[in-house]
Amino acid sequence: MTKIFYWHLVELEPIKMELTNQGAGGADVEEILGHIEEIIHHRILSFIFDNLPAEHHKEFSLKLAKNPQNQEIWNFLQAKTEKDLTVEVENNIRRIISEILDDFVVDK
Amino acid sequence: MKKNSIPESVELFKKRLQSKRQQTADDFKNRHPQASNWLLTAGIAVGNIRSSLTKLAASGMIAGSLLTFSPPLTSADLSLTDSAISLIAASDLRDRLAKSIHELLPDKISDLSKSQEQAISVKVREILGIDAKFELEDQRLNHQYGWIGAEQHLMRFPGDSVPDMAPKTGAWGYFALNRNDLNDDLSQKEKYYVAVQTLYLPEWNKEYPALKEWYKYRKVLVINPNSGRSVVAVIADAGPANWTGKQFGGSPEVMEYLEYTSGKRKGPVILTFVDDPQNKIKLGPVEKKYD
Numbered sequence: 001m002t003k004i005f006y007w008h009l010v011e012l013e014p015i016k017m018e019l020t021n022q023g024a025g026g027a028d029v030e031e032i033l034g035h036i037e038e039i040i041h042h043r044i045l046s047f048i049f050d051n052l053p054a055e056h057h058k059e060f061s062l063k064l065a066k067n068p069q070n071q072e073i074w075n076f077l078q079a080k081t082e083k084d085l086t087v088e089v090e091n092n093i094r095r096i097i098s099e100i101l102d103d104f105v106v107d108k
Numbered sequence: 109m110k111k112n113s114i115p116e117s118v119e120l121f122k123k124r125l126q127s128k129r130q131q132t133a134d135d136f137k138n139r140h141p142q143a144s145n146w147l148l149t150a151g152i153a154v155g156n157i158r159s160s161l162t163k164l165a166a167s168g169m170i171a172g173s174l175l176t177f178s179p180p181l182t183s184a185d186l187s188l189t190d191s192a193i194s195l196i197a198a199s200d201l202r203d204r205l206a207k208s209i210h211e212l213l214p215d216k217i218s219d220l221s222k223s224q225e226q227a228i229s230v231k232v233r234e235i236l237g238i239d240a241k242f243e244l245e246d247q248r249l250n251h252q253y254g255w256i257g258a259e260q261h262l263m264r265f266p267g268d269s270v271p272d273m274a275p276k277t278g279a280w281g282y283f284a285l286n287r288n289d290l291n292d293d294l295s296q297k298e299k300y301y302v303a304v305q306t307l308y309l310p311e312w313n314k315e316y317p318a319l320k321e322w323y324k325y326r327k328v329l330v331i332n333p334n335s336g337r338s339v340v341a342v343i344a345d346a347g348p349a350n351w352t353g354k355q356f357g358g359s360p361e362v363m364e365y366l367e368y369t370s371g372k373r374k375g376p377v378i379l380t381f382v383d384d385p386q387n388k389i390k391l392g393p394v395e396k397k398y399d
Binding site for chain 2: 004019022023024028031032034035036037038039041042043045046049050054055057058059060061062063064065066068100103104
């Protein structure tokens with residue numbers, strides 16, 4: 001997994017366990033986790049851009065490109081949005097993973 | 109039921125995820141087209157963020173060294189676009205300048221001490237490679253740290269007409285005698301100009317001819333101390349009046365780059381002369397360090 005500043009909030013173990021229980025092989029697990037990672041990035045970045053005033057979108061993009069892991073990005077977001085997005089991002093991630101797991105349960 | 113040894117539920121799940129991934133990427137682009145472009149310019153492709161971040165990490169732009177890379181990387185993977193590199197470099201420059209200068213400034217806008225001025229000059233030289241002088245050839249403005257307000261375009265030649273143009277010429281008259289005489293150099297001077305309070309200089313009236321010659325199109329550096337955005341401009345007008353509460357004026361382009369175009373269209377700046385006898389420093393935004 002490529003680290004990004006919010007990735008410590010992501011817990012993929014439940015999905016890995018479900019996949020293993022279903023007998024998915026290592027390559028399948030890798031591919032599935034890649035799709036999930038991408039979905040999380042789209043949804044979380046979209047959430048951040050929704051909350052961040054447009055005049056700061058460019059600066060955020062550059063900060064992200066310069067060092068995606070940089071925890072200082074949280075401070076930047078807090079300063080520009082005047083709120084702590086950490087909890088909301090974490091809740092969003094939980095919701096996304098829950099939706100994905102629900103999809104998987106339906107497929108079983 | 110099995111298919112190629114993959115449980116059907118897993119295979120269906122993969123297909124569903126692929127579709128969901130595409131859908132979320134499309135949603136992102138539709139919802140944030142401008143942000144998608146900024147990310148792309150910075151080297152992050154929406155739809156393939158994971159791979160983009162891996163490339164950025166591998167190209168050495170990431171400070172941390174704890175990354176692991178899932179897919180093997182090719183040499184093509186390691187290249188960033190020139191525009192992404194220059195945008196990141198400019199952003200870095202601004203961050204460094206803002207941080208360095210902020211530590212040196214008083215809490216409120218006020219006169220700077222000699223030691224503060226000297227420290228700022230050193231930082232500007234170190235970060236931008238520009239010789240920023242608060243005093244040059246015995247000349248000194250009455251303010252170095254103050255409020256800049258939005259000015260209009262100046263008439264470049266008789267009959268000139270552009271949107272948002274002042275009804276009169278600037279302090280030095282027309283930039284050119286006619287449209288044909290208006291070259292790139294003069295156009296740039298109008299584009300990136302400032303107004304300073306020459307009218308309040310103690311010797312202004314007494315030594316007007318010599319001082320006018322000295323100040324006419326004198327190159328200055330204007331710094332937004334909060335963002336580190338800096339722009340090189342020339343002095344092309346006099347003002348603003350003291351009663352406005354502002355000490356400097358900036359052309360539409362100067363104000364736009366400094367990001368002082370909303371609300372009251374004013375903001376704090378540091379303004380210095382630029383010591384550039386060989387005319388190496390270009391007018392306009394400073395987005396890279398001069399050698």
